Amino acid sequence: MFYDRRSKKLRILYFVIGGIIILGFSLSIWHTQENQRALTKRFINSNTPTLFVHGWSGTLRSEKEIVTSTEISGAATRRMIIRVRSNGRISVTGTIKPWMRNPIIMVRMDNNRAGEVQYAHWLKKVTKLLKKKYHVNQLNFVGHSMGAYAVIYYNLLNGNQKDLPRVNKICVIAGPYDGIMNNHKSNQPTSGPLMQLWDDMPNQNKILPTGKPKIIHPEYRMLYRLRKNFPHQARVLNIYGNLGNGSNSDGVVTNASALSLGYILRDHVSFYQTFQAFGAKAQHSELHNNNLAVNKILTEFLWAKNYKDGSASELDQ
16 A cells, blocks of 8 residues: 555656656747747848958957857858968868858968968959859858958959859958058068058048048059959948047058948949947957947848848947
């Protein structure tokens, strides 16, 4: 009798525990499905990869914060790392498949002081590989600083070549299209042609009412001459920083230099928009280092279903 009662209580206990476990699993599945439904409503489901390109002296760590932010939001997932060695040889970690949703590709240049022209040539090798081996037919680009210049120059050089993926969206951050401030930093080149790129000063240049920069440096002229070759279908978001200290710059790139891109691309792309980050977090390197405003506008521009053309101006800091 005693054993029967004990056995009955154990069966009830097991039943209750089992029910709790099943309920927990059910709630977990329901919660996951609800989150997935919310993400589906908010973000597009595209297999177009987004290529992240770092700048001068940059590494994969330079891209880490902003890539992690997009992953936390649920918008995209890093899937591949492409390493370009100093001799131009490419090695790949990870893969890209057609079923992947909003995949991210991070690019690492071993020679991270090769300059924007060399970066652009290496990008062509990278994109050609993506087209031939991984059947990537469309690409988004994100570039910071000299990586931003390289992304623009790459697209001006190559346009819509059939052996390369077609560009879809481009987000450039702190691009030095018409000069870099000469801050006499230790990482600036002291000889060779790259030294001439550090040719700007705060408030020396300005954007005229026509949109044209008052001072045109050689590196800007090179871009402008190719303007008609830019892929007309591209949608471009140009992010720049203003420290608010009177320099009208992010401490490295003046606002005039960053905004000079508009004169090159006007009438040559389907969409062009600017976004100003303002204050201490608008410093050149901080723009892609856990800058909440930049992370938000970049993520929405690239992947939000309901991105509005006025979103950037509404989010000015």
